[in-house]
Structures are given as structure tokens and as C-alpha cells.
Amino acid sequence: MNFVISYSGGKDSVLSLHKMLEGGHTPMGLLVMVNQEQQRSWFHGVDLELLRQIAASLEIPLLPCESGGEDYHTRMEETLRAAKAQGAEACVFGDIDIEDHREWCRARCDAAGLQCIHPLWQRDRLDNTNEIIALGYQCVIKCVRNKDLPQSFLGRILDAELVAEMAKRGLDVCGENGEYHTVAVGGPVFHRPVAYECKEILDFGNISAINICAAKR
Structure with a gap:
């Protein structure tokens, strides 16, 4: 399966990526939501140059998606649709057990016509x-x-x-x-x-x- 991953840069994202690669799936991009004003990832605050170096080391294309905040979900959906047009079949997320988070992710994937996958879901x-x-x-x-x-x-x-x-x-x-x-x-x-x-x-x-x-x- 070809997939993009909603990649925060953190441990749960990288473990989700690890699980997908272990399962023989093919990554097409690291989708990173970027704070348009700060030029850093939302929530974790990782700067763009470090994200580029991380993507280069993983040998997976970086898909930066800039948002001012109020358009966060629509900008993500646009990037997911573009990924689907390039052959992606699913988007992967690192959430574990917070149902509201999973529902939000599923809504973004449904809008883009992609499968929504949570490799770590309900794990301890x-x-x-x-x-x-x-x-x-x-x-x-x-x-x-x-x-x-x-x-x-x-x-x-x-x-x-x-x-x-x-x-x-x-x-x-x-x-x-x-x-x-x-x-x-x-x-x-x-x-x-x-x-x-x-x-x-x-x-x-x-x-x-x-x-x-x-x-x-």
C-alpha cells in the first residue's frame, strides 16, 4: 500500500512509520503541518530546516503544509487530495487511544478519499x-x-x-x-x-x- 504519514516528528509518528515499513508498505511523503507565521511545525515546533534534514535521512519526501491555524483542516485535506492524485491510498497517524483525535483524522481522510490508518491504536x-x-x-x-x-x-x-x-x-x-x-x-x-x-x-x-x-x- 502507498501511504503518506501525518508526521509530527515525534516518537509516536516514527513508531507508526516503523510499523508501516515493517509491514511492507511504501511511504510517499511526510505530511507536516507548518505554522505559517513561525515556519515551524504546529504543536511540536520543529523548524523547517531540521524537518528537511529528517526527511532526507528517512529518504521520504517532505510535504510541508502551511496553515495560519483557522484553515488547518482544509489545508490538510488539500494536501491529502494532492497525495491521492500522486498514487497514495492511505494516510497514517500516530494517535493511540483518544477517540476525538481518531474521528478528526478520519474526517480529513474521508474528505480526500483515502483510508485512515492508526498503527498504534489501542496499544498500551x-x-x-x-x-x-x-x-x-x-x-x-x-x-x-x-x-x-x-x-x-x-x-x-x-x-x-x-x-x-x-x-x-x-x-x-x-x-x-x-x-x-x-x-x-x-x-x-x-x-x-x-x-x-x-x-x-x-x-x-x-x-x-x-x-x-x-x-x-
Whole structure:
């Protein structure tokens, strides 16, 4: 099956991609919703140059879809229709168990005439996190919700030690409720590690994020 994937850059996206490739399916593009004003991905805040380097390492075309926010769903549907015209049969998402999210994804796919696939659906959240680590993916913590995690977590690679610390704090270690976000920069489906630099930390009150950039060559 030919597919595009709604790719946030984070651990659940890369694990969904891993599952699809493992199943013998063919990726046609990484669909990334881009904040038109900031020129970064929506929600995870990954800058475009780093996304380009990630796509190059995965050897999958980047499909940036710019939106101001109010037209988010319609712009995504336009990109999905264009992907279908190029031969895509489905769009893949990394959601796990929040039904409203799945319904939203399904509506976008229905509008574009594509199948909607969630490879991680109803899998245990801890199992997903442990699998990502066991497979050897390097997922850098990009954002944290300040009431849940300290800024010292930012820029660190997700590993068993961090997962144990989150569990001690009584948090969902998968971060599915917004406790933290990651960006994957290496692992089995990458053809080479993505060189990156961690720069300044930005505190937005509710959340903090570290500016992760593609390393200068």
C-alpha cells in the first residue's frame, strides 16, 4: 500500500512509520503541518530546516503544509487530495487511544478519499514508549508542560531512566496527554543520524521548549 504519514516528528509518528515499513508498505511523503507565521511545525515546533534534514535521512519526501491555524483542516485535506492524485491510498497517524483525535483524522481522510490508518491504536501507552527505546530510536525531548516536568528534561534523549522518573511523578510516560513532546533524529528507519544542535530554552508559561536546529555543516 502507498501511504503518506501525518508526521509530527515525534516518537509516536516514527513508531507508526516503523510499523508501516515493517509491514511492507511504501511511504510517499511526510505530511507536516507548518505554522505559517513561525515556519515551524504546529504543536511540536520543529523548524523547517531540521524537518528537511529528517526527511532526507528517512529518504521520504517532505510535504510541508502551511496553515495560519483557522484553515488547518482544509489545508490538510488539500494536501491529502494532492497525495491521492500522486498514487497514495492511505494516510497514517500516530494517535493511540483518544477517540476525538481518531474521528478528526478520519474526517480529513474521508474528505480526500483515502483510508485512515492508526498503527498504534489501542496499544498500551507504556508498551509503545518502551518499544521506541528498545528499537534504538533517538528521540530528543523538545517540549515539556511546566506543571509536569522540569526544564532539565529538555534536550535529553528519551530513555529508561527518564521514563522511570516520569512514572515516579505519576505521569503518562507516553506523553499522550501533552506532558511532553519529542523529535526523532535517529534509529532503524533513518539511513543516517540527523545532526542537530540544542540552543536556547523558551518558557511560554504553560510549556517550555528547547530550540533544536539542524547542525551547521
